[in-house]
Amino acid sequence: MSRSISISFFSSIFFLYLASVTSDLDSDRRALLILRTSVRGRTLLWNTTASSPCDWHGVHCDAGRVTALRLPGTGLLGSLPPGGIGNLTQLQTLSLRFNSLSGPIPSDFSGLVLLRYLYLQGNAFSGEVPSYLFALPNLIRINLGENRLSGRIPGNVNSAARLVTLYLERNQLSGSIPQITIALQQFNVSSNRLNGSIPDSLSGFPVTAFQGNTLCGKPLSPCQGVSPTSPPSPPSPSGKKDSDKLSTGAIVGIVIGCVVGLLLLLLLLFCLCRKRKTEENNAPPPRNVEAPVVVAAAVPKETAANVPSPAAGSSGAVSKELIFFVKSFGEFDMDGLLKASAEVLGKGTVGSSYKASFDHGLVVAVKRLRDVVVPEKDFRERLEVLGSMSHPNLVTLIAYYFSRDEKLLVFEYMSRGSLSALLHGNKGNGRTPLNWETRAGIALGAARAISYLHSRDSTTSHGNIKSSNILLSNSYEAKVSDYGLAPIISSTSAPNRIDGYRAPEVTDARKISQKADVYSFGVLILELLTGKSPTHQQLNEEGVDLPRWVQSITEQQSPSVVFDPELTRYESEGNENIIRLLKIGMSCTAQYPDSRPTMADVTRLIEEVSHSSSGSPNPVSD
Ligand SMILES: *[C@@H]1O[C@H](CO)[C@@H](O)[C@H](O)[C@H]1NC(C)=O
Ligand SMILES: *[C@@H]1O[C@H](CO)[C@@H](O)[C@H](O)[C@H]1NC(C)=O
Numbered sequence: 260m261s262r263s264i265s266i267s268f269f270s271s272i273f274f275l276y277l278a279s280v281t282s283d284l285d286s287d288r289r290a291l292l293i294l295r296t297s298v299r300g301r302t303l304l305w306n307t308t309a310s311s312p313c314d315w316h317g318v319h320c321d322a323g324r325v326t327a328l329r330l331p332g333t334g335l336l337g338s339l340p341p342g343g344i345g346n347l348t349q350l351q352t353l354s355l356r357f358n359s360l361s362g363p364i365p366s367d368f369s370g371l372v373l374l375r376y377l378y379l380q381g382n383a384f385s386g387e388v389p390s391y392l393f394a395l396p397n398l399i400r401i402n403l404g405e406n407r408l409s410g411r412i413p414g415n416v417n418s419a420a421r422l423v424t425l426y427l428e429r430n431q432l433s434g435s436i437p438q439i440t441i442a443l444q445q446f447n448v449s450s451n452r453l454n455g456s457i458p459d460s461l462s463g464f465p466v467t468a469f470q471g472n473t474l475c476g477k478p479l480s481p482c483q484g485v486s487p488t489s490p491p492s493p494p495s496p497s498g499k500k501d502s503d504k505l506s507t508g509a510i511v512g513i514v515i516g517c518v519v520g521l522l523l524l525l526l527l528l529f530c531l532c533r534k535r536k537t538e539e540n541n542a543p544p545p546r547n548v549e550a551p552v553v554v555a556a557a558v559p560k561e562t563a564a565n566v567p568s569p570a571a572g573s574s575g576a577v578s579k580e581l582i583f584f585v586k587s588f589g590e591f592d593m594d595g596l597l598k599a600s601a602e603v604l605g606k607g608t609v610g611s612s613y614k615a616s617f618d619h620g621l622v623v624a625v626k627r628l629r630d631v632v633v634p635e636k637d638f639r640e641r642l643e644v645l646g647s648m649s650h651p652n653l654v655t656l657i658a659y660y661f662s663r664d665e666k667l668l669v670f671e672y673m674s675r676g677s678l679s680a681l682l683h684g685n686k687g688n689g690r691t692p693l694n695w696e697t698r699a700g701i702a703l704g705a706a707r708a709i710s711y712l713h714s715r716d717s718t719t720s721h722g723n724i725k726s727s728n729i730l731l732s733n734s735y736e737a738k739v740s741d742y743g744l745a746p747i748i749s750s751t752s753a754p755n756r757i758d759g760y761r762a763p764e765v766t767d768a769r770k771i772s773q774k775a776d777v778y779s780f781g782v783l784i785l786e787l788l789t790g791k792s793p794t795h796q797q798l799n800e801e802g803v804d805l806p807r808w809v810q811s812i813t814e815q816q817s818p819s820v821v822f823d824p825e826l827t828r829y830e831s832e833g834n835e836n837i838i839r840l841l842k843i844g845m846s847c848t849a850q851y852p853d854s855r856p857t858m859a860d861v862t863r864l865i866e867e868v869s870h871s872s873s874g875s876p877n878p879v880s881d
């Protein structure tokens with residue numbers, strides 16, 4: 260008796276729950292139908308007799324609610340109705356790019372509190388850029404380019420703490436660009452009617468992000484003319500009555516005097532600034548080196564000449580020489596390094612890398628840092644920390660060089676290049692295919708190196724984990740490079756660092772937590788198994804990153820669908836270990852940092868996976 264009561268009790272709760280879910284989905288369905296009947300142009304071919312909208316073209320549901328609506332290039336015409344998209348209260352992604360939608364961006368978008376990605380570019384939306392957009396707490400990317408939006412850029416852009424992309428190009432926006440303090444990584448306001456000066460925080464973006472306006476200041480030409488901020492201080496008359504009685508002649512005289520004085524002052528300031536600018540600009544040598552160059556040619560003369568530092572510390576001997584951490588690789592000095600023949604290896608986010616070969620056969624990799632933002636003392640302290648690290652799966656930092664104009668790191672040279680090149684490079688040329696054992700070994704080696712970094716203390720992180728920073732030794736051991744450099748490099752140095760590895764909570768590239776490292780490492784595992792680059796344009800478009808792509812496919816189909824064909828070609832059907840490693844990677848990319856495992860856990864799990872792989876020799880001997 261009591262049992263049947265409890266059953267009916269639970270079933271009624273269940274049905275109540277079901278009812279609430281379906282009613283919410285019903286309301287999503289109603290909202291979509293309102294959209295469908297309002298927009299003109301090509302009809303949305305939705306099966307309106309279906310009770311759930313989840314199978315409709317462009318509609319994506321999660322947990323029984325509509326979370327994404329993607330109708331790019333669908334020929335939609337007319338304006339967006341109220342009570343339509345704005346009522347999809349669980350919406351996270353909205354893409355209506357390249358349609359012919361017009362009218363204002365509806366005000367009920369302010370209710371889309373979960374919205375992360377908003378793509379409305381390539382329409383004819385008019386009116387202002389609504390300020391409530393920036394109050395949506397989860398927004399990560401906004402693209403409103405190529406519309407007819409007018410008015411000013413709202414002053415509350417900084418409220419969108421997680422925003423990394425703001426594209427407003429090719430509209431009719433006017434006024435000046437507000438101060439932007441959030442860490443944007445992509446920004447474009449070109450071809451508008453903006454005027455005034457470019458805020459300092461945006462000066463690291465390329466010229467093309469600002470062209471087609473009447474803007475001034477870095478990266479465009481410096482602002483000229485009278486500064487609008489400080490009007491000339493009024494003449495200080497002895498008494499108010501007297502000043503009231505000044506003759507027009509006197510006033511004209513005073514005004515002319517002030518204006519001339521101010522102009523002279525500005526001219527002086529301008530010249531001083533220009534002088535400093537040109538000094539700064541002359542200092543760094545050209546960076547657009549594509550062809551092999553000789554490092555010596557690229558390093559300014561001054562550095563080669565061992566000029567004693569004028570800013571020598573209290574010890575009196577702050578060295579202009581290479582500072583060595585390990586000498587087992589062979590000895591050389593700055594002169595020798597400059598004379599070594601060099602070849603460009605690549606350009607990364609922290610700087611360019613060269614391969615330097617000495618006459619006596621030694622080969623090293625030289626990394627030339629760009630946009631170092633910390634003072635010399637902090638730089639040297641940081642390098643001491645990095646130089647003290649030693650692990651078989653870390654690329655050894657051999658030495659470094661610091662001067663005002665040049666910061667060089669000398670690493671051991673890895674002849675097999677990076678994992679990125681191996682996975683995504685030219686697969687022809689008789690290259691050995693990357694089999695499961697090799698991939699598992701690389702995952703394990705990298706995990707061990709990162710665990711080691713994390714074990715140093717709770718604030719130490721790698722900060723820039725990605726496949727181009729996983730180098731390979733001759734025996735395909737993973738050697739992790741570029742560790743610990745993030746805090747000394749300007750975060751605006753590479754605005755386009757939407758790289759697919761970045762954890763969702765990260766807003767400042769200089770502050771990467773260990774849990775954010777775990778996320779990036781998870782993406783790396785997924786990349787290793789799928790062979791897909793997380794930076795791949797098609798994945799990144801509309802915010803579908805590699806983890807979510809893998810998740811959406813594995814939810815519906817067998818996991819083997821996502822694997823790199825090169826990996827599965829030589830593996831027996833359904834190698835359990837590959838699937839286990841995939842799951843480890845996915846657990847690392849959990850959205851919330853607290854749900855991610857620690858790097859020590861991850862390493863242990865990967866050890867189990869790779870040890871239980873039949874006949875797999877442990878590729879790392881430590
Ligand atoms: C539309 O949905 C209904 C109900 O789910 C279904 O019976 C019908 O076959 C669908 N029509 C088309 C053309 O898919
Ligand atoms: C949209 O939401 C508003 C406010 O919650 C509500 O009054 C309205 O009925 C909803 N529209 C539809 C079509 O569900």
Ligand SMILES: *[C@@H]1O[C@H](CO)[C@@H](O)[C@H](O)[C@H]1NC(C)=O
Nearest residue numbers: 433434435453454455456487
């Ligand atoms: C910018 O343009 C507006 C008109 O669109 C004008 O009122 C304002 O004075 C201009 N500001 C500057 C600094 O040129």
Ligand SMILES: *[C@@H]1O[C@H](CO)[C@@H](O)[C@H](O)[C@H]1NC(C)=O
Nearest residue numbers: 428429447449450465467468
């Ligand atoms: C900005 O947008 C323009 C198109 O208006 C494009 O040509 C330019 O390359 C873009 N620049 C950046 C940095 O995104």
